[in-house]
Amino acid sequence: MKKILLIGCGHMGEALLKSWINTKKYSFTIVDPYKFKTLKKKYKNSKIKTIKSILLLDKFEEFNFIILATKPKDLNNALVELSNIKINSNTSLVSVIAGKKINNYKNKLKNIKNFFRVMPNMPAAIGQSMNCIVFNKTSSISKRKEVIKLFSYSGKSIFLKNENQIDMATAISGSGPGFVFNLIDAMEQGAIKLGFEKQIAKTLVYETFKGSINLLIHNNIRAKNLVKTVATKGGTTEAGLKIMKKSRVHKIFADLINEAYKKAKDQGQ
Template identity: 30%
Template structure:
């Protein structure tokens, strides 16, 4: 399998590193197309040999072409790619908000996969939702999923519209976690802890809670019940959360993100 990654930004590099580290393909079969000359030099300094500044005939030799560019850069790239892309090649797009139909209208291939990764993909802990056109076979979907799994976990959806909700939940999700952590750290410091102490307590608490959830077959509500004793400290905090309707406020935030994702995709 030969793969071209168009765009050497954070996610482009993430995929390049993950594919090689997980032996998904050999370095000889990985190609990178980068718009900025300094990025070409950078990738070559890391040992990547097939790094290009210009689109060329090599595009037609690829099995998978990954679009890891910004949506606004498609106007410059698509007209150069289109004459070289062949119908059997798979286009894998990780561009936020760009529908598969828009890609199909610009690049003459029926085989298009659209994926929505999130930031933890950079450390192999990502969550990626993806979908594909009907022309992509089950075997090809399986192969693409294996590639995406090198950066974490994946979920396939038949309905492309589900990716708007994926964007709101897991795509934007890390920011919500950081927001809650930041509030806890700031409050801990108000209570007299140093920043280092506050960060250690909050970070380890989050990691420990996630590991508990993954280790035992219990729901979040079950675990809340195990921590919160009647008349205790946790219950006092939960009463405040309930009083301010925090649960529904979080839901409102997610729905706002979902609606914005839909708007951006129009």
């Protein structure tokens, strides 16, 4: 059984944990300053040890993976603490932290040579994450395979060329669920305003999003082209789409994606 040290078990860390826990292929040591107690209760039947600080780790305990999932601002502390324990050179260090470059880790954890940056997203909790992965050049083929396997339980993975592309992906798939949830909420609010009960509004909107994405995947066609097929000339969809065009929805999305990308870059400083 491979051993995972998960540092930071907030929203993202726990989503990943959920995707890995039922595989029964990994055992976990989780470090989280406050949530360690609740996590222990929540996952009491699983192979999980929870502690509140990296400093409480056994100095000589070896891990196959160290997953870093703190907020960017907490990373430095975590790295200082980590440098106090003896890390086997065979360990794979995987950071899911936005913005922070592999060089940050390399400089502080000199013994490690297998570094990975992964940008997952929240649907990891149900095994439907979009994982974007970058390998460090010094990582071995066998360690790359182990990381690919690990993240295959969380969802779909694609491999990006460089860390700048990870920052770009952070703005699309990493932050994307937030944008999508907001769109869904806007459409639900619109339905409620028309007079639908909350439950009916929810069903109509969820099924519309689900069916639309499935149709795109099924037809392997770009969304832009399907817009034309659903908007009958002079019809209701066209009337709504005119408002979208007037409100410059494409421009709004270009701007918000750019802002998220800039933030990912800033967090790396």
